[in-house]
Amino acid sequence: MLFSFNRIPSTGDHFDFAGPRFEVIDMDGNRIDNILVTPAPKHVSDTDQLG
Numbered sequence: 001m002l003f004s005f006n007r008i009p010s011t012g013d014h015f016d017f018a019g020p021r022f023e024v025i026d027m028d029g030n031r032i033d034n035i036l037v038t039p040a041p042k043h044v045s046d047t048d049q050l051g
Contacts, residue, residue, distance in 0.1 A: 001032060016040075 001022060002008065004015045008030050014023035019040035026034035 001035070 001015075001024075004017060004022075005013065009024045009027070009032065011024055011027050014021055016022075021038040021040075023036045023038070024032055024034075025036050
């Protein structure tokens with residue numbers, strides 16, 4: 001994660017990488033203590049909507 005930010009992140013910082021979103025939830029000083037990984041949204045095609 002540090003490579004993606006090019007700095008020490010803060011709580012609430014986020015970035016998207018290869019689909020999922022990575023968000024810093026908690027920091028312990030300069031250490032990332034907790035992150036949240038959210039899957040990329042599923043794209044709904046026109047055929048899926050027709051059912």
